[in-house]
Amino acid sequence: MSESDTTREKIIAAARERFSHYGYPKTTIAELADDCAMSPGNIYRFFKGKIDIAVEIARREALSAVEVIEAVLDCPVRSSRQRLEEVVFADLRYTFHLLENRPKTLELAQIVVSDRPQFQIESLRRERRVFQRILHEGQASGEFFIENVASTTIALHAATTKYRYAQLFTNQTLAELERELAHVMTVILRGLMPSKDGKPLAETTIPSEETAPLASAS
Amino acid sequence: MSESDTTREKIIAAARERFSHYGYPKTTIAELADDCAMSPGNIYRFFKGKIDIAVEIARREALSAVEVIEAVLDCPVRSSRQRLEEVVFADLRYTFHLLENRPKTLELAQIVVSDRPQFQIESLRRERRVFQRILHEGQASGEFFIENVASTTIALHAATTKYRYAQLFTNQTLAELERELAHVMTVILRGLMPSKDGKPLAETTIPSEETAPLASAS
DNA sequence: AAAATGAACAATCAATAAATTATTCACTAA
DNA sequence: TTAGTGAATAATTTATTGATTGTTCATTTT
Numbered sequence: 001m002s003e004s005d006t007t008r009e010k011i012i013a014a015a016r017e018r019f020s021h022y023g024y025p026k027t028t029i030a031e032l033a034d035d036c037a038m039s040p041g042n043i044y045r046f047f048k049g050k051i052d053i054a055v056e057i058a059r060r061e062a063l064s065a066v067e068v069i070e071a072v073l074d075c076p077v078r079s080s081r082q083r084l085e086e087v088v089f090a091d092l093r094y095t096f097h098l099l100e101n102r103p104k105t106l107e108l109a110q111i112v113v114s115d116r117p118q119f120q121i122e123s124l125r126r127e128r129r130v131f132q133r134i135l136h137e138g139q140a141s142g143e144f145f146i147e148n149v150a151s152t153t154i155a156l157h158a159a160t161t162k163y164r165y166a167q168l169f170t171n172q173t174l175a176e177l178e179r180e181l182a183h184v185m186t187v188i189l190r191g192l193m194p195s196k197d198g199k200p201l202a203e204t205t206i207p208s209e210e211t212a213p214l215a216s217a218s
Numbered sequence: 219m220s221e222s223d224t225t226r227e228k229i230i231a232a233a234r235e236r237f238s239h240y241g242y243p244k245t246t247i248a249e250l251a252d253d254c255a256m257s258p259g260n261i262y263r264f265f266k267g268k269i270d271i272a273v274e275i276a277r278r279e280a281l282s283a284v285e286v287i288e289a290v291l292d293c294p295v296r297s298s299r300q301r302l303e304e305v306v307f308a309d310l311r312y313t314f315h316l317l318e319n320r321p322k323t324l325e326l327a328q329i330v331v332s333d334r335p336q337f338q339i340e341s342l343r344r345e346r347r348v349f350q351r352i353l354h355e356g357q358a359s360g361e362f363f364i365e366n367v368a369s370t371t372i373a374l375h376a377a378t379t380k381y382r383y384a385q386l387f388t389n390q391t392l393a394e395l396e397r398e399l400a401h402v403m404t405v406i407l408r409g410l411m412p413s414k415d416g417k418p419l420a421e422t423t424i425p426s427e428e429t430a431p432l433a434s435a436s
Numbered sequence: 437a438a439a440a441t442g443a444a445c446a447a448t449c450a451a452t453a454a455a456t457t458a459t460t461c462a463c464t465a466a
Numbered sequence: 467t468t469a470g471t472g473a474a475t476a477a478t479t480t481a482t483t484g485a486t487t488g489t490t491c492a493t494t495t496t
Contacts, residue, residue, distance in 0.1 A: 181424075
């Protein structure tokens with residue numbers, strides 16, 4: 001058990017090395033086998049296929065990313081507001097630097113997601129859980145006024161979508177993105193705070209679709 | 219002048235037809251020339267290259283999309299809040315239906331953007347201008363409390379990024395996206411409204427980067 | 437002149453063949 | 467029994483070629 005575990009780890013280590021240097025497609029099973037001083041066939045006793053090695057690496061990468069974000073929760077802060085700000089900015093900075101310094105990580109993630117869509121869904125869910133904890137704390141302490149923590153978490157997460165994998169959408173610099181994110185957080189936080197008179201603004205309801213059906217085939 | 223203008227329009231019409239039916243790559247200049255009863259060479263008296271025909275079509279598409287959104291501004295509404303809600307949902311619905319009914323439109327847009335990055339920047343800017351007008355109105359009437367309309371517009375636009383070209387990010391249904399967007403707008407609108415005691419929450423400032431440099435090459 | 441042509445050329449694409457690679461499995465070693 | 471092998475095969479990628487397409491331009495038509 002422990003024996004086969006270390007063998008498995010050896011494969012993962014070799015793969016991490018090659019994937020990040022040469023990329024997933026240009027790394028061959030034969031090369032990994034060589035690195036581990038074993039035959040290609042033996043790799044398949046530990047992984048069902050090449051893609052599964054990538055999945056395992058990406059899974060660990062995603063988990064450690066959430067850990068980095070979660071680490072911010074351990075820092076002492078004045079308020080839930082500050083906690084939320086710290087986490088959101090940490091998220092932006094972490095993914096920005098990751099894509100900047102190790103571009104192959106993005107490539108690997110895209111390959112994994114295109115083969116395993118569920119992977120992305122679960123990664124995002126883990127990330128949201130961190131947000132949810134902060135909102136919950138803020139609600140409990142009375143600092144935030146939140147009618148429904150679950151749906152507000154989703155809203156917060158959606159509103160900051162642009163700042164995860166920002167390089168996919170824009171070629172703004174990190175400084176620009178930070179400035180922009182600060183404005184987004186200003187609006188959102190004002191929206192999370194209780195109004196002094198205790199009467200929160202009514203929720204947005206989905207407007208009815210009035211306009212004629214557009215975009216018919218030309 | 220008018221003569222060559224109608225010829226140009228004939229080419230655009232033929233291209234619109236073929237691009238939306240068979241796609242940009244599978245449409246040949248020879249076919250367009252045939253459709254217009256002219257020789258391939260003559261097309262080049264009106265467009266510098268094939269891609270420029272696509273750019274012109276995409277430009278018009280983008281303009282008419284903004285017009286659709288702007289049309290919402292003409293409907294009488296009770297409040298700036300309602301106006302903003304209508305516009306944001308109209309945007310989601312328009313682009314959602316567009317990509318659903320005419321998927322080649324997305325393909326064309328992506329081809330144009332990859333060749334002319336400026337195209338996307340300008341399209342987004344036009345869209346933001348609509349948002350900005352509403353925020354400005356709301357500020358003038360006192361309905362919204364906004365310190366800086368320009369940066370708040372950018373924030374609003376960024377926070378709703380997910381709902382433009384939503385199909386690129388998720389495979390949620392329109393109904394799911396609408397429900398989610400309603401929550402996002404709830405938070406944002408609460409953030410835009412003036413607090414009763416007149417003292418708005420301080421703006422978010424960019425937190426200092428405390429964590430050690432992460433994501434060094436492995 | 438201005439508008440248009442169509443053959444000529446260069447660039448790109450599609451189809452196929454060749455080479456490489458992922459995966460399996462009957463087998464050997466510990 | 468468990469760990470590992472490596473040749474055989476299936477799947478994928480890469481290279482090569484021929485065909486198609488985008489673009490130009492000397493020439494013709496209006």
